[in-house]
Amino acid sequence: MKKTAQKMLALMMVVCTILGIVGLASAEEKTKLTIMVWGQTATMEMAVTSILENNPDFAAKVDIEVITGGSGDPEVAEKYRLALASNVPCADIIQLNYTQLSEFAGVGAVVPLDDVFEPVWDDMLGAAQILSTYNGQIVAAPGAINTKLYYYRKDIFDECGVDPKTWETVDDMIAGAKKIQEKYPDYYIYNMSHTAGAQDYGLYMLFTSFDGKFVDEEGNYILNTDPGVRKAFETLKKLYDSGICYDATDFTSGWEYGLANGTLIGQLTSNWFRYFVSTYAPDAAGKWAACEWPTEIRKGSEAGGSVYVIPTFCTNVELSKEFLRLLRADSEMQDIQFYDNNTVPVLTSSFEKIIERAEHPFLIGNGEESYWETEYHCFNNGYYSIFPYTPKAAAEMVIVNAYSTKFFSGEMDLDTMLNELTMDLQMQIGNPFE
Secondary structure: OHHHHHHHHHHHHHHHHHHHHHHHHHHOOOEEEEEEEOOOOHHHHHHHHHHHHHOHHHHOOEEEEEEEOOOOHHHHHHHHHHHHHHOOOOOOEEEEEHHHHHHHHOOOOEOOOHHHHHHHHHHEOHHHHHHHEEOOEEOOEEEEEOOEEEEEEHHHHHHOOOOHHHOOOHHHHHHHHHHHHHHOOOOEOEEOEOOOEOOOHHHHHHHHHOOOOOEOOOOOEOOOOOHHHHHHHHHHHHHHHOOOEEOOOOOOHHHHHHHHHOOEOEEEEEOOHHHHHHHHOHHHOOOEEEEOOOHHHOOEOOOOEEEEEOEOOOOOHHHHHHHHHHHHOOHHHHHHHHHHHOOOOOEHHHHHHHHHHOOOOOOOOOOOOOHHHHHHHHHHOOOEOOOOOOOOHHHHHHHHHHHHHHHHOOOOOHHHHHHHHHHHHHHHOOOOOO
């Protein structure tokens, strides 16, 4: 009888142990978070790895999957729209471009992030603060901030006695290019398609230079009367007609070839160019530098930049907020991710550490400051601004591109083009806020 009781006790202890293990496993079951990006997932996956490895308490709570919503941000935005329409969630965190933010934030389809970023607000770069907000509310985590920078082959510019840091106007820029072409007639310090003219962000970066806008407060299209839009087209046409533009649109084979063979020696572009110049012109390491745009056209940005939002259909809001805090609002993780993943910080204190410690592996200083100092200043120089995109920004861009080509090709003069463009937008879209 005694042996039977002992066996019963042992059996009960085994059962209790098993139940305890099962209960513990249940208690420690992780919550799955899904992050939707566009293009490849590797960059975000590296960020996730850094965060989980350095934050074990958070790692114990989540299982994170990074998925792609398509080759570009328009495809991601479309999946977001479909999820809202069907009430079937597609992700807990979604990457967008600021171009699309007004569409979703404007209808209250994103979760406010004040509690994530207010604690570090005073430490955030000026451009990061702007990129995080819509209508005065913090609704996004800043991703890559697309400021304006002019990249150039410093060796050739120095050889020809041309200093782009001194350019105040577009006329100064053209004069500098002409001076270089006296010695190197087949070299170009800017690029624009000779058939299509300015397209996409090439247009919008100039719209922001002159505070251009498409609509008035009532939602009426006003491109034919807005002085900023007109000035942007006039300025781009001056560059187009000057003979200083290499015949290629960005991210085409011609553009890549011009960088590779060294005939395209300047880029009036955004700071993301640093990722591509080393790929397309690897032999020019230590020859490219950067400075700010000529003062006349310095204001603005390239579409603001990328952002991360939490959609209102997210079922794991607090954990998603914690991830975004670690991604973009934690100074320690900002430092780690710069060295692990080449992710540029959005916190001033972290960026200043980079300036002290790091040199860019491909780009060199411009003679007055290091490359990272130049980039840091363009985040805080007071010139950063974002075009006032409407909720119909994607549709507008397609129409604007088509009419831009008609202007640059000579099919229409500026007045005719702006009048017909305005009418077409009004007919095809109507009020973009409705």
